[in-house]
Amino acid sequence: MLLTPEDNHMTSPFTISCDHVLLPDGSVQPATLTVDKGKIQTITPGIHSPSEHLSDQLLTPAFINAHTHLAMACFRGIDVNTSTKNNMIEDLFYHVESHLMPEDVAAFATLGAFESLLNGVGLVWDHYYFGHHLTKAISSTGLCAVVAPTLQDISGPGVVQLEQQLQATLDLNSTHWNTQGIWSSIGPHATDTVSDDLWHSIANLAQTHNLPIHSHVAQSIEEFERSITLHNMSPITRLHSLGVLDSAPHILLVHAIFTSKDDMNLLSPNIHTLGYCPFSQLIFALPAHVHRWQEHQLQWIVATDAAASNDSMNLQKEMRFISGLRTLPATHSRAYNQFYHSSSLRDAKLTQHTRQASHQSLAKFSDPDFLLSRVFQRPGMMHPQFEAGVIKEGALANLIAWDLNHPTMWPPSLPKRAVAMNDSSQAIANVMTLGKWRGTHHNYHQSILASDLYKDTLQEANSRLTSLLQRAGI
Ligand SMILES: [Zn+2]
Incomplete structure (x- = not known):
């Protein structure tokens, strides 16, 4: 399934639809995408006679x-x-x-x-x-x-x-x-x-x-x-x-x-x-x-x-x-240190007050849209020659299909939160880069690990690491 560098050129046009697509306005809706030359060419609301339909999956930028x-x-x-x-x-x-x-x-x-x-x-x-x-x-x-x-x-x-x-x-x-x-x-x-x-x-x-x-x-x-x-x-x-x-x-x-x-x-x-x-x-x-x-x-x-x-x-x-930074300031606050020495209710309440204040002032830090923008939109706009990190026309066709039935994504009621906060790598059904799926759908991780390139490189890297550490005297 994996491609050699020579094969790694862009594909001919194809259509893909999904019931849950994370769109640039932050909404998650059914949509149909056409992909060509490694980029998303069009996005249409709803499901339209696609060549490939992703059911029970969430499509986000990679x-x-x-x-x-x-x-x-x-x-x-x-x-x-x-x-x-x-x-x-x-x-x-x-x-x-x-x-x-x-x-x-x-x-x-x-x-x-x-x-x-x-x-x-x-x-x-x-x-x-x-x-x-x-x-x-x-x-x-x-x-x-x-x-x-x-x-x-x-x-x-x-x-x-x-x-x-x-x-x-x-x-x-x-x-x-x-x-x-x-x-x-x-x-x-x-x-x-x-x-x-x-x-x-x-x-x-x-x-x-x-x-x-x-x-x-x-x-x-x-x-x-x-x-x-x-x-x-x-x-x-x-x-x-x-x-x-x-x-x-x-x-x-x-x-x-x-x-x-x-x-x-x-x-x-x-x-x-x-x-x-x-x-x-x-x-x-x-x-x-x-x-x-x-x-x-x-x-x-x-x-x-x-x-x-x-x-x-x-x-x-x-x-x-x-996300955890919202409450961390209280741990290192003067109030909490005082409480350690006094064990008083007053200092305990002061500590809690410190916690509430930072929890409120840093509310953004656990907002899934804010968190995801650090790994989607912002890094996707930093190079003048392309756009990525967003499912919109003209952006790189780099996508993740998430399996919404996977236990790490369940229940799928807040999918953006699941993508930002969960340990859900195992729920990845497949990853597309430059308009090509890089593994086998629903067997993504195993299909990559079974590839010749992975197995051969692993063997080579093991022996190279041993030699390197010997040369470095470690
Ligand atoms: Zn560095």
Whole structure:
């Protein structure tokens, strides 16, 4: 059922109908879609003599995971507990990554792409080394991707690859790749690994080729400290002073943990999107203050980051974490601390009052439409060359068919809530990317795991991981 890269071109027109389709206005209604050239061409209300009818299913856009390093799934096999104390990125990742071969990246990224598809992800924004190998690997699975070959010239394992990575960035910006569901973006690694000169080149490239920029920013105390020590300004203020912040059609700034009020005032919801990866941030640093992002009316997406610092590529649990932020402020409140010491009814009631106040002020955080917009509409509008994350005419035909009879979706009375909050990957009946179903209907997961590409890659990745760890002395 899975396709080789050569077969991964777009299909001839077909029609599909479903009793429950999540439409752009947030309603769920019967509708009929025509799909051609990898895109949704028309949507008609109601059921009309389709070539394919999905009964007892819910059709939504496929998830968009807008910040991944798919190949880093391999780090899940390494005990990171001792490395998370200080800077996991520099202490562990850089060391092992300096021993990576391009074929390693291809094998590991293929497994990461499969894991994404199994979790209902149809499009990723990936950022990594060996851009050409990475892209071929992702494309071979049918997963769509905006690939940012990682650029760095000060430190990090990508310094020696800079020229090839710049070339890969340009090569991916082509009809050849676009028709296979691959688009390019410019991928500076972070502000402390990229020089002023390279930032200027990146800004020029973005402007000349109308490509978005995808970068980590203010992700660690070390990055922030280097920025203050070397440039006497914060990472985001530095990007502003270099003219980077208004150089691209869109800029995705991921993590933004050490971001102040002044920094946030430099950002515009029109062209800047912040990336929030809660489970990853919990491990390698601390969760960014998304309440503040909201107060500044900034736009943000939810992503998983690497499996290495997260342990899964499932976006549903990230959304559920955000929902939990409604009551978390009470746990760390002064009132609750006072209650610990006093055990008084007064302090217990004060704690409950704190809980009620944040529960009300952060009500949006458990609104399914708000949560889903972080993995559908917003990441789907960040690239100027296509639209995704929405079932509308002209958007990519990236879809999930959910089995409404599956226990993880039952009862199906609030389907959007089920998609945003449940552990319902197992209810995925099939996933379509670029107008093609990627598995067998109602046997989706097993059909992917039984494919030759998955089985062969698994074998190769196992042996490559063993060799890599030997080379790295781990
Ligand atoms: Zn990252």
